Amino acid sequence: MPNHRSPFQTVHESPASTTDPIAEARQQAVTELLKTVTEPILNNNIVSLGMVRNLRVVDGYVYLRLYVGQHQHGLKSQIEDVLSQLTWCKKAYIQLCTIPGVRTTLAISSGKGGVGKSTTSVNLAIALSLQGAKVGLLDADIYGPNVPQMLGLGQSQVETIETAEGTRFLPLEAHGIKVMSVGLLAEPDHPLAWRGPVLHKIITQFIHEVEWGDLDYLLIDLPPGTGDAQITIVQESPICGVLLVTTPQQVAISDVRRSIHMFRRVGIPVLGIIENMSYLLCGHCGEPTPIFGSGGGQQLAEELHTPLLGQVPIDARICAGGDAGKPLTLADPTSLTGQVFLNVASALETTFCSIKHRPLKEVVLC
Template identity: 55%
Template structure:
């Protein structure tokens, strides 16, 4: 059984082309120390040079995740020098100098005695008590209004009297500058980055530091550095909540955040249709695997209110958020209706909770904030009294 799983993993990896080396990743010998357990857990090291395409990490992970019998995948990324130093592998260095690659290696079983020392452990999360409760707002796919929910959740918590910061971890598509109406380089004082402020929130985004049309073509280690710097080197002051707007999906930014600090809860945003719910389910499972409690599900774009009767019109179907919440055993935090003023507010830097607090969508988002605060209080104790 174990041999069969090893063979399937090697076959899947042999389909991944390494652009720089012109062959598959198995023959290129960049996948090292692949280890499996009898219950389908897989751990491997991917050796990437600085000039290699970082999408190889994603491709390797997805290929192994798709192998029948695999239940969990961990990919440790190291550059050649790090790998050789950690392993004391002089043979690999000599082969590289000679322009040759090592032959493909057998895949060991974790339960058997390893032929090499174990890969160094992942970095331990750092606790930042001054940041209060760190809440990650995530989604399985783009276009479901995740950033809209994150911004208005932060505003609604601030309206309750809490001290709130919001951090843009969507380094590939930062939207907070436009949505909150602030966009200038943050000042630096006493070697600390000063967050910008708007609507009573402290805000940090990579969008403040790069040109609007500049793509962030960054590999995982750089994403980790950006997120760590935003946590450690920004003068947030004392917060009650730090809301983190994550990029869609389950990639490097999500992993970097949970490795960098202790995340107190995740909020998953979806829309009612089944394709979005299926992607959101993967977001829930990602949080579960890395030990982050899921506070609940927000169903965005739930319905359109008939302007004449006020009755809901299910434009994108109905019930998807509730079905997901029931499936994973967490509460449905709220259903946010479609409202053109949400789009207008996001484009003009006037989020709907601040601009139209009595709108149906605002009331739904404020209710979401109240339920998030209640869920956090259940797990960690009551929030600081409102000032």
């Protein structure tokens, strides 16, 4: 018989809890103690943040995976301390799941394609870099891997290197951003016809087998929707927050709500909403015209009790910059669009405190 169980398993959903009342009580005790461990940056407990996964209690032993960034390894010792209060616990086995060298991993998501998610990812990466952060961008959008073209990489060759941990992909670099994309592995104009185990393996390799070096931020450009690829990335990555990209119309808002449900199931917090294609500025009078309606991003932000981080206008230069491999935020950081992304980057800096306030880099156009 096929297994129709949800692919998500949180700390509240253990197979043992339905068969063994002692194990159920012990698992609940472990969960309550883990909720006393707070992640200081996001000011929430590690259970609610989805950092604890695959929790099991077997014969007095506690097993769990802890998904953290490079700066959060100290949480492991805190967990060991709180679990030592359990008189029946013989030992706690905590597996640290992290991306070496990466401090903060953020996902950029949308409920549907065509809303400008990849454009947002690229321009936000540039904005963070301009403010002094070390940034990586993982293009995991298997349906439309456009990041290489948007950053001017084209069909560049991906190299591998040998490390102490084995063979690793070496990311490319464009405009100071380290980049890896599934599009770099495909033939030009050929479909990425990957399914099932092959798709899972490729995505897992891109998460765990890239030599990123030291990064303040790793942005993951997710595929649109809530299918196998998205579930794999969410389950395998130490994502500490997600930014949702939408357009103002209600159709897009409805699709974004489905993505929200996916992230909430694993406890990943929604950090904010970015509304793309919000309005068109009249070239004569300067008045904004809401081509795709208005209010959708604000409505979603109010529903989620999360900030509307920015409203990106319709600007022909955004499209031209993406086609030419020179994002508008890089080409003209003082433009209205550039300022929106720089403001979003500042909001992330304030939240994660991973980079100090430093002057904007001098922009050099090749």
